[in-house]
Amino acid sequence: MELKKMLRSFDFARIILILWLVSSLFILFSISRIDWIVHQELYNFGLQFSPVWANPYWISLRMIYVWLAIPAVLSAVFLGSDLWGKLSSKKPAKLKKPEAQALKSNHMLISCPSCKKIFRKPLVMLDFSSGKPRLVNVCPYCNSVLGKAYEESLETMQIKELDREIVH
DSSP states (O other), X not given: OHHHHHHTSHHHHHHHHHHHHHHHHHHHHHHHHHHHIIIIIHHHTTXXXXXXXXXXXXXXXXXXXXXXXXXXXXXXXXXXXXXXXXXXHTSOOOOOHHHHHHHHTTOOOEEOTTTOOEESSOEEEEEOTTSSOEEEEXXXXXXXXXXXXXXXXXTTOEEEOXXXXXXX
């Protein structure tokens, strides 16, 4: 179970991408050595230049470079954007315009512990779960209860139902 979890983790994907980049550097070095052998060493042993063998060699060499460069560039861009995201997340988050205006005008902002959204004013609803109705503050986004709105009892509150009126 741990092996399956490790193979699906995001850190494992990063390690694979880094290994891919390192191995692509070794492949580039090896190909450049082969190219140097063809263009330098083999001429010393009597190789005669001919477009018949040179053109397919150059086409193959360039295709290897292209097919090696595409995943290497994509891996580098992904790892760079991941690193950039981690570095920028350490900075304090900038507030959006309504939140910044609320702070300037000394209004209180509330953050819901369930959905983590920020709002100025919670919804006030009646809670009938404890027998007696009571007012509770509720998140306007996820409807999770934030706390009691008033500690006093609601005996004087009138609750209207469809056809009748109930007074507590």
